[in-house]
Amino acid sequence: MRDEFVDDLRDAPPPDPVAALRLIERQRAEAIRRFSPDPRLYHWPWGLAWLIVFGLFFLRYGPGGRTFVAMPDWLPLAVLAVAMIAVTVFTAVTSSRTYSQISGESARRGAWYGYAWFVGFAGLFATLARVTPALPPDLRTLAWSAAPVALTGVLYLAGGAVWLDRNLFVLGAWISGSNIVGVVAGPGWHSLVTALAGGGGMLVTGWLLHRAAVRATRGHEPDGVGASG
Amino acid sequence: MSGPLPELDPVIHAQARLRVVAALSTLPDGDRVAFPRLQDILVMTAGNLSVHLRKLEDAGYVNVTKTHHGRTPTTLICLSRRGRLAFDEYTAAVRALIDPTNRHDQQREEV
Secondary structure, eight states: OOSOOSOHHHHSOOSSHHHHHHHHHHHHHHHHHHHSOOHHHHHHHHHHHHHHHHHHHHHHSOGGGOOSSOOOTHHHHHHHHHHHHHHHHHHHHHHHHHTTTEEEHHHHHHHHHHHHHHHHHHHHHHHHHHHGGGSOHHHHHHHHHHHHHHHHHHHHHHHHHHHTOHHHHHHHHHHHHHHHHHHHHOTTHHHHHIIIIIIHHHHHHHHHHHHHHHHHHHHTSOTTTTTTO | OOSOOOOOOTTTOSHHHHHHHHHHTTSOTTEEEEHHHHHHHHTOOHHHHHHHHHHHHHTTOEEEEEEEETTEEEEEEEEOHHHHHHHHHHHHHHHHHHOGGGHHHHHHHTO
16 A cells, blocks of 8 residues: 555545445446436426427417417417527537537437437428428418427437437327327317427426436445444 | 455555546446546546556556547546456445345345
């Protein structure tokens, strides 16, 4: 132990096995927390955005052309645009922070998955913009809501497959299923279903993933060790 | 108590290096972390971390790669296969020391 004149104290072995194990568990928990993204930061902003945006659409463009709450035509669309941009930027920043200074498969997987969203939505919006003029007004809103929701569902399913994450996969299936229910129910209803089931589903998933992450970290803490010291 | 007590690997049976190895063990296979990020997570000075990484590298427990990210030189670190094995064995040995009767249960927990 005396061969290095550096950090003598920390170079010392842990005083006993219990201390060693506790040191391992603490450091692992800390590293896991720092290396992996907080799932709430991914899912809660989107869940909240869906709840608000589709909620506004339902209130303004309700079933059968009803207006539950009077507001300017442009308001739901403006909120949609602002929310989309704000949350996209937030997600990109969160993700690049998580993967900053980590190189390898996780960073590449995250980046490629992010590109998939951009590429997918570019193709989708190009198609929608082209066909919208030929659609009756009520179906325009439905098309612009249901197609992006369908793509989102598929991308969550793909994310679940990429990371073998059951919660993410279930969220994708849930969003896809509720989207179909909303489309069948028709314009207006689709907004309500998407706001509650879609937005709510994301909020719940964020919470479930967070709880799973906390449990996984705690699960490494050995039973009985905490009690003895 | 049956059998001899397990020996603890002297390379990682030191608080600072144990912390380094424990933190690196949480990186998924195929990932490497840059020196400053690792330093930040471990809250160590650059000098100390360098010394401990060199010892771990000498033992073949970590891979240290010097590369360039654009124009900035970057040092990337990960646990080697041998290092991961040594860490797993160390953890198992420590658990066995704490509770020698419970070795099979410990194995199960490693999953």
